[in-house]
Amino acid sequence: MVFNWYFEWNLIQVMFMLLAWGFLAYGVWRIYQAQHIEERPVLWKLIIVVLIGLFSFSINLPFFEGVLSIAILPLGVWILYAILKGKSRWDAYRKYAWLGFLWNYFFLGAALLAIGVSGVVYPKYEVETYLDDVSKAELLSIHPSGKEVHLSVMKLEESLSSFKSEQSNVTQWYEEIREQMWSNEDDKEQKNAQEKFPYLLTDVKAKAGKKVRVYVEYDGKGLLVTTKEHQYYFRSNTASFLKERGSENE
Numbered sequence: 001m002v003f004n005w006y007f008e009w010n011l012i013q014v015m016f017m018l019l020a021w022g023f024l025a026y027g028v029w030r031i032y033q034a035q036h037i038e039e040r041p042v043l044w045k046l047i048i049v050v051l052i053g054l055f056s057f058s059i060n061l062p063f064f065e066g067v068l069s070i071a072i073l074p075l076g077v078w079i080l081y082a083i084l085k086g087k088s089r090w091d092a093y094r095k096y097a098w099l100g101f102l103w104n105y106f107f108l109g110a111a112l113l114a115i116g117v118s119g120v121v122y123p124k125y126e127v128e129t130y131l132d133d134v135s136k137a138e139l140l141s142i143h144p145s146g147k148e149v150h151l152s153v154m155k156l157e158e159s160l161s162s163f164k165s166e167q168s169n170v171t172q173w174y175e176e177i178r179e180q181m182w183s184n185e186d187d188k189e190q191k192n193a194q195e196k197f198p199y200l201l202t203d204v205k206a207k208a209g210k211k212v213r214v215y216v217e218y219d220g221k222g223l224l225v226t227t228k229e230h231q232y233y234f235r236s237n238t239a240s241f242l243k244e245r246g247s248e249n250e
Contacts, residue, residue: 024106028050035092041093051100053074054103055079057071074098077101128161130232136203137201139202140199145198151201159236195218221238
């Protein structure tokens with residue numbers, strides 16, 4: 001059943017999903033109206049037939065950041081045929097069963113369109129997609145190397161447009177911390193290292209209802225956004241929304 005696509009849902013995807021179900025209901029109504037009154041099945045029975053017709057043997061294919069399930073064999077249609085052929089009712093239900101199976105591909109098309117439109121409306125390489133509303137944002141220090149700093153929400157809002165997506169090099173970051181901890185090979189005592197992202201930005205709202213974690217770089221000029229699927233690193237050369245407590249510019 002291809003309407004089970006494995007992506008984080010947003011409003012656009014919900015709208016396309018509802019639209020697909022609406023067209024399916026319209027297709028059922030058209031078939032029902034085209035039948036002779038004597039041939040028309042009971043309404044609740046034809047609904048069950050359509051839903052069973054949706055069942056299929058499917059294959060899962062990776063697609064961008066998720067998986068699409070593509071219907072291959074009409075298992076639901078075969079089951080209905082086996083049940084109804086002996087009762088001489090197959091002809092009355094046949095179109096509904098096949099409509100259910102074929103609608104798998106309509107759901108697939110709706111899923112692809114929803115993904116495409118979502119990519120335009122919610123670009124994944126723009127920081128505003130993940131920090132759409134920061135009016136209630138708060139800053140937490142999550143590592144001992146984090147300093148006592150003050151978050152200026154107003155300056156954070158002003159500086160968001162200056163953040164640009166950059167490639168995150170986790171291996172390099174790890175090596176930098178490792179070098180800090182063991183800067184001298186002859187020194188047997190491990191030293192404290194400066195964590196690259198010692199702060200966590202909380203109470204931020206993302207577009208599309210995404211659940212995100214936003215880590216702030218120690219200099220206040222880098223943001224590491226973590227979603228369910230990926231991490232995105234954004235860097236600004238001019239951001240100045242963090243100030244050490246007690247500083248003159250606080």
